[in-house]
Amino acid sequence: MLDLSSYEHQPKCLVALDSIIFGFDGDGLKILLVKRGPDSGIDTWSLMGGWLNPTENLEQAADRILFELTGLNSVYLEQLYAFGDIGRDPIARTVAVSYFALINIEDYDSKISHTYHAHWFPVNQLPDQLLFDHRQMIDLAIEKLRYKAALHPIGFELLPEKFTIPHLQKLYEAIFQTSFDKRNFSRKILSTHLLLKLNEKQKSSKKGAFLYKVDQQKYEAHTHSFLNFVQL
Amino acid sequence: MLDLSSYEHQPKCLVALDSIIFGFDGDGLKILLVKRGPDSGIDTWSLMGGWLNPTENLEQAADRILFELTGLNSVYLEQLYAFGDIGRDPIARTVAVSYFALINIEDYDSKISHTYHAHWFPVNQLPDQLLFDHRQMIDLAIEKLRYKAALHPIGFELLPEKFTIPHLQKLYEAIFQTSFDKRNFSRKILSTHLLLKLNEKQKSSKKGAFLYKVDQQKYEAHTHSFLNFVQL
């Protein structure tokens, strides 16, 4: 970095992007994995990934790769970690920058992802074998998601625009693999004043539950200082 | 990542490591920067950095670079973020993986660092001009240090083996740029039972203060779940 002459004869390196894509279907927390058939030489489930192009920065590349698989644009995307162990990719020395994405599973275009042989796996029923160090990436992503969700209100990113409190609670229970008291949960969530109660009910149960949406104004100002959900 | 044939003809990229090195001298929080003279073509203060070698992984490279500058081994080192904007390095497309280090400033070998024209800067009196996106790296590192220190007991990494409670308090006040009530502070710290009181006093004040050291056993088991120091 310091010496201009040092730029010459430096070994270059392949740079890949890999994305851990989280989705929530109302029940459990899921991760989207892809598989190339045996014809490609790789018959293992793996994260969606791709190479860094000279014309894009890291986040743009991660965005593009996510779009290629899901058809989704402008979703929550956050850099996770750079992986660079020597043997992590046996074919060539590769540094992989991993990102994790939170998507609303309803928006996801299964037609597009069909061409990639994509499949949603529950976070605790992942395939035994994953490509390279992708298992490590996923474990780290889950840890970071919990960490982040305990302090910041990012859970909404996984839900549709309108959702109910019980729906939100199920999400948090899926993230933290625990259960919460519903009275305490709704009090805690509502005390943030981040939710707007709508005059609609979702009637998937007999009584039906009120729908809420995020108060975008407050949400954007509120990326910091949230509630402590669980003991980290 | 997925298609074997895709490995060929992929543009490779230079991979650099840059380290934000934090130190504490009993007064303020400092960052170590280096400067190559005008002869090298770079007359700007910058972070200590270097290239990734084919024989080492990312963390090993960051370790090596830190050692080259400070003579220190096995210090607290944590990956911060990968920076890859297209124009971040005008000479060549470079992805930089940044690490932040916490060192005990007393251990630091100023002879070694002299050859690199190194200098400690207080975090709020940094040079106006820094190389590339190093300013951004530093800002992110400070933010992450605060975030981490608020939840985990990593502050000790910046102190000598033996230290006093008032010394520790000054450190936390420097990290968070605020002041704490000393009664609440010492109660909070001691309630973790992470500190061992020694039978020595440091007599830099008139009365003198008791020295403590970290209970390594408990500290290592305790990387998680600490106290909330400040509102994040």
Add this chain to the structure above:
DNA sequence: CCAAAAGTGTTTACCATACACCCATGG
């Protein structure tokens, strides 16, 4: 003897937790 820094306890307010009953409706 006095200035300077170390050390120590108590009260208060808030917040997290635990806990149980009524409501609305579809079947």
Add this chain to the structure above:
DNA sequence: CCATGGGTGTATGGTAAACACTTTTGG
């Protein structure tokens, strides 16, 4: 009419924060 899931209030315990005086000793 009853089973299912939605919605709400209160009492308690623990912890963070505010607050002031005594101790030690070098100068």
